[in-house]
Amino acid sequence: MNTSAGKKAVVLLSGGLDSATALAMAADRGYDCYVLSFDYGQRSLTELNAAKEIAKQLNAREHRVIRLHLEDFGGSALTDHSIDVPEEETDDIPVTYVPARNTVFLSLALGWAEVLEADSIFIGVNAVDYSGYPDCRPEYIAAFETMANLATKRGVNGDPIKIETPLIDLTKEAIIQEGTRLGVDYGLTVSCYQADDSGRACGNCDSCRLRALGFTDAGLEDPTRYQ
Amino acid sequence: MNTSAGKKAVVLLSGGLDSATALAMAADRGYDCYVLSFDYGQRSLTELNAAKEIAKQLNAREHRVIRLHLEDFGGSALTDHSIDVPEEETDDIPVTYVPARNTVFLSLALGWAEVLEADSIFIGVNAVDYSGYPDCRPEYIAAFETMANLATKRGVNGDPIKIETPLIDLTKEAIIQEGTRLGVDYGLTVSCYQADDSGRACGNCDSCRLRALGFTDAGLEDPTRYQ
Numbered sequence: 001m002n003t004s005a006g007k008k009a010v011v012l013l014s015g016g017l018d019s020a021t022a023l024a025m026a027a028d029r030g031y032d033c034y035v036l037s038f039d040y041g042q043r044s045l046t047e048l049n050a051a052k053e054i055a056k057q058l059n060a061r062e063h064r065v066i067r068l069h070l071e072d073f074g075g076s077a078l079t080d081h082s083i084d085v086p087e088e089e090t091d092d093i094p095v096t097y098v099p100a101r102n103t104v105f106l107s108l109a110l111g112w113a114e115v116l117e118a119d120s121i122f123i124g125v126n127a128v129d130y131s132g133y134p135d136c137r138p139e140y141i142a143a144f145e146t147m148a149n150l151a152t153k154r155g156v157n158g159d160p161i162k163i164e165t166p167l168i169d170l171t172k173e174a175i176i177q178e179g180t181r182l183g184v185d186y187g188l189t190v191s192c193y194q195a196d197d198s199g200r201a202c203g204n205c206d207s208c209r210l211r212a213l214g215f216t217d218a219g220l221e222d223p224t225r226y227q
Numbered sequence: 228m229n230t231s232a233g234k235k236a237v238v239l240l241s242g243g244l245d246s247a248t249a250l251a252m253a254a255d256r257g258y259d260c261y262v263l264s265f266d267y268g269q270r271s272l273t274e275l276n277a278a279k280e281i282a283k284q285l286n287a288r289e290h291r292v293i294r295l296h297l298e299d300f301g302g303s304a305l306t307d308h309s310i311d312v313p314e315e316e317t318d319d320i321p322v323t324y325v326p327a328r329n330t331v332f333l334s335l336a337l338g339w340a341e342v343l344e345a346d347s348i349f350i351g352v353n354a355v356d357y358s359g360y361p362d363c364r365p366e367y368i369a370a371f372e373t374m375a376n377l378a379t380k381r382g383v384n385g386d387p388i389k390i391e392t393p394l395i396d397l398t399k400e401a402i403i404q405e406g407t408r409l410g411v412d413y414g415l416t417v418s419c420y421q422a423d424d425s426g427r428a429c430g431n432c433d434s435c436r437l438r439a440l441g442f443t444d445a446g447l448e449d450p451t452r453y454q
Contacts, residue, residue: 068295100338103378107334111327140377147370151330151362 005030008118009164010109011060013037015050016191017211018167021179022124023058025166028182034116035060036109040068040101046199050190057185066108102135103144106163110148113161117154120162126175127168141165172214180220187223200227232257235345236391237336238287240264242277243418244438245394248406249351250285252393255409261343262287263336267295267328273426277417284412293335329362333371333390340388341379347389353402354395368392399441407447414450427454 009031013019026033037051048065055063102125109121125136134140145163149155167175179186191211192201201208203226215222236258240246253260264278275292282290329352336348352363361367372390376382394402406413418438419428428435430453442449 066295068293099341100334100375100378103334103374104331104338107327107330111331114326134380134383135378137377140374143370143374143377147330147367147374148327150364150367150370151327153361156361 004119006032007120008032008034008061008113008116009120009122010034010036010113010116010118011122012105012109012124013051013055013063014124015047015054015189016124016207017172017179017186017189017214018124018126018175019051020054020058020124020184020186020189021175021182022122022164022166023054023060024179024182024184026120026122026164027058027060031120031122032061033058033122034112034118035063036105036112037063037065038068038105038108039065046195046197047190050188050199053188054185057188058183064112068104068108100135102133102140106144106148110152110161114152114154118161120164122164122166124167125165126170126172128171136168138165138168141168171217172210173217176214176218176220180218185223187225191224196227198225200225202227231346233259234347235259235261235288235340235343236347236349237261237263237340237343237345238349239332239336239351240278240282240290241351242274242281242416243351243434244399244406244413244416244441245351245353245402246278247281247285247351247411247413247416248402248409249349249393250281250287251406251409251411253347253349253391254285254287258347258349259288260285260349261339261345262290263332263339264290264292265295265332265335266292273422273424274417277415277426280415281412284415285410291339295331295335327362329360329367330371333375337375337379337388341381344381345388347391349391349393351394352392353397353399355398363395365392365395368395398444399437400444403441403445403447407445412450414452418451423454425452427452429454 009026011023011026011033013023013035014037023033023035035055037048039048052063106121106123113121127137141163149160154161190199191207193205193207194202201224211224212222236253238250238253238260240250240262241264250260250262262282264275266275279290333348333350340348354364368390376387381388417426418434420432420434421429428451438451439449
């Protein structure tokens with residue numbers, strides 16, 4: 001499409017399926033992509049290795065990994081190793097919730113975007129399969145964008161930054177179809193909450209099950225490497 | 228006053244005059260104070276040493292220092308050592324601006340507040356002497372609070388968190404008078420952009436000049452240690 005040729009975007013990349021697709025979509029729109037990942041004490045460091053490979057495969061202009069010690073705060077199964085990762089879905093907000101995660105990640109992306117004079121920040125949040133995370137909802141993203149444009153020189157000077165959520169209304173099936181069309185190598189991506197050191201998935205956690213169902217629904221072979 | 232006895236607040240503390248006063252005001256309102264500081268590549272590490280002393284003096288329940296590598300993004304005289312700190316005021320947003328700083332700091336405070344089930348976050352921003360930082364304005368703080376309550380379990384469950392800015396409308400003179408009344412030892416605080424290793428101030432930068440004028444206007448002796 002190239003409607004944004006020469007413009008810069010900061011793209012949040014976890015190394016999972018959704019954020020890899022968001023990166024491919026930003027690149028497809030013609031943005032120069034500055035990719036940002038976080039080492040925040042998550043169990044799956046393999047996700048970060050995946051992020052490096054994905055950024056390379058999708059021709060990111062730069063890829064930075066910021067070390068953040070959210071595990072100091074505790075409070076989530078993803079960073080507190082004393083809490084088990086649940087294998088069953090519940091109606092409540094899950095214990096895999098990391099406190100204020102998207103807010104922290106978007107805030108740091110905003111800092112880099114300001115220095116780069118980037119036009120947009122891409123985040124692969126999804127309100128369909130959002131698993132009860134409040135910071136994946138459209139009303140949250142809209143409020144973040146409003147706040148961001150009051151926080152920064154760019155916003156004050158009348159040239160607002162956009163928070164882009166190209167996956168927000170897509171089913172997992174549609175995300176996988178779009179990413180496949182754009183050449184994402186999903187064999188590189190890691191979605192599992194408890195992947196092993198070489199990136200192989202457990203096949204049992206919520207994230208694994210949603211992902212496998214997505215490939216089935218999309219009628220595509222699942223390239224995920226299982227344990 | 229003790230209207231908030233038994234409630235918890237996360238208080239952002241830089242080690243400067245304003246945030247020390249905000250901490251004293253939170254404690255005076257009866258909050259148990261959980262103090263958060265950042266090591267973000269600022270020139271004055273002496274500020275962080277000051278923060279530790281101030282948190283102790285004002286009986287903080289806990290004090291955590293989070294290491295953040297904002298200097299990786301560049302773009303500010305406070306973290307980019309290749310840019311000189313200006314001694315003259317200008318009408319523009321100053322180069323001492325750190326990209327998205329208050330947004331990053333408040334976001335991390337929000338994460339800790341969620342884990343602690345804190346009721347409030349205190350930040351010592353000031354819209355009177357705000358030196359052109361867009362993220363010190365009341366409309367920014369209001370937008371952050373709205374976003375924070377859409378981002379978090381607590382907000383979703385109808386028990387919103389408050390972003391408290393007790394200094395926002397105070398002159399430097401009034402801040403110093405209030406802090407003195409509450410027993411803040413301003414000799415411990417460091418406001419200078421280029422303090423030396425033992426915390427002695429340059430006396431020439433914007434921050435030093437505003438501070439010195441505040442003590443003069445308050446009719447109080449200036450306890451600042453100068454180089």
